[in-house]
Amino acid sequence: MRRKLVAGNWKMNGGLAFNAALLAEIKAGLKQVDCDVALCAPAPYLAQCQSELAGTPIGWGGQDLSAHAAGAYTGEVAASMLQDFSCQYVIVGHSERRAYHAESNELVAQKALRALQTGLTPIVCVGETLAEREAGRTDEVVGQQLDAVLQLLDGAELAKIVVAYEPVWAIGTGKTATPQMAQDVHAALRAKLSAKNAGAANVVKILYGGSMKPDNAGELLAMPDIDGGLIGGAALKAADFLAIIAAA
Numbered sequence: 001m002r003r004k005l006v007a008g009n010w011k012m013n014g015g016l017a018f019n020a021a022l023l024a025e026i027k028a029g030l031k032q033v034d035c036d037v038a039l040c041a042p043a044p045y046l047a048q049c050q051s052e053l054a055g056t057p058i059g060w061g062g063q064d065l066s067a068h069a070a071g072a073y074t075g076e077v078a079a080s081m082l083q084d085f086s087c088q089y090v091i092v093g094h095s096e097r098r099a100y101h102a103e104s105n106e107l108v109a110q111k112a113l114r115a116l117q118t119g120l121t122p123i124v125c126v127g128e129t130l131a132e133r134e135a136g137r138t139d140e141v142v143g144q145q146l147d148a149v150l151q152l153l154d155g156a157e158l159a160k161i162v163v164a165y166e167p168v169w170a171i172g173t174g175k176t177a178t179p180q181m182a183q184d185v186h187a188a189l190r191a192k193l194s195a196k197n198a199g200a201a202n203v204v205k206i207l208y209g210g211s212m213k214p215d216n217a218g219e220l221l222a223m224p225d226i227d228g229g230l231i232g233g234a235a236l237k238a239a240d241f242l243a244i245i246a247a248a
């Protein structure tokens with residue numbers, strides 16, 4: 001039985017005052033927590049997350065990291081820097097990074113490896129565009145995205161990753177994959193993991209992301225291969241985020 005993970009991705013939103021209010025409301029509203037919870041914040045606010053969330057059931061993490069350990073890479077954030085702020089998680093290969101920063105499957109895999117080598121749990125995002133889905137290429141596209149990771153990691157490393165299936169057409173659009181559509185892709189991803197290492201496939205959490213909200217979280221999270229959610233917009237509203245945690 002995999003414990004569910006509800007991870008918020010604030011994307012490039014927030015500010016000191018906004019975050020303080022949001023975190024206070026989430027902490028106050030968090031009752032019994034039967035799942036793992038995490039927030040992935042913009043790098044400048046990780047110190048704030050650390051001071052506000054240490055000692056709570058909520059973990060925190062970054063939204064990206066460099067594949068390099070250190071050096072002349074202006075603007076990038078090293079895994080060791082995330083570690084300095086006690087991050088447990090880091091998102092890699094979000095579709096916005098793939099689309100706007102031309103991140104390749106191979107680079108995303110290298111980032112996942114770097115995270116693991118630093119003791120961080122990478123949340124590896126995969127997902128197809130609307131054109132790819134309509135062309136019947138969903139499994140092929142997400143399969144290739146996952147393959148790059150499978151090629152780089154050994155079985156022990158693989159068991160430590162989290163995968164997030166995020167259909168690009170469902171992100172921030174209000175359109176959600178139906179529970180069955182999502183389940184089908186999650187099952188295909190788990191089969192791929194299993195072909196590489198059956199033990200790892202059993203423990204790897206596969207999250208769904210893409211307009212997950214309080215009103216659809218319950219039925220998505222009830223699917224056998226959906227092990228949680230990667231939440232964008234709804235993570236910026238305490239009541240919505242708390243409702244999704246409760247559904248998990």
Ligand SMILES: O=C[C@H](O)COP(=O)(O)O
Nearest residue numbers: 009171172210211232233
């Ligand atoms: O990382 C989160 C996803 O991109 C989902 O965003 P969304 O919940 O706003 O659709």
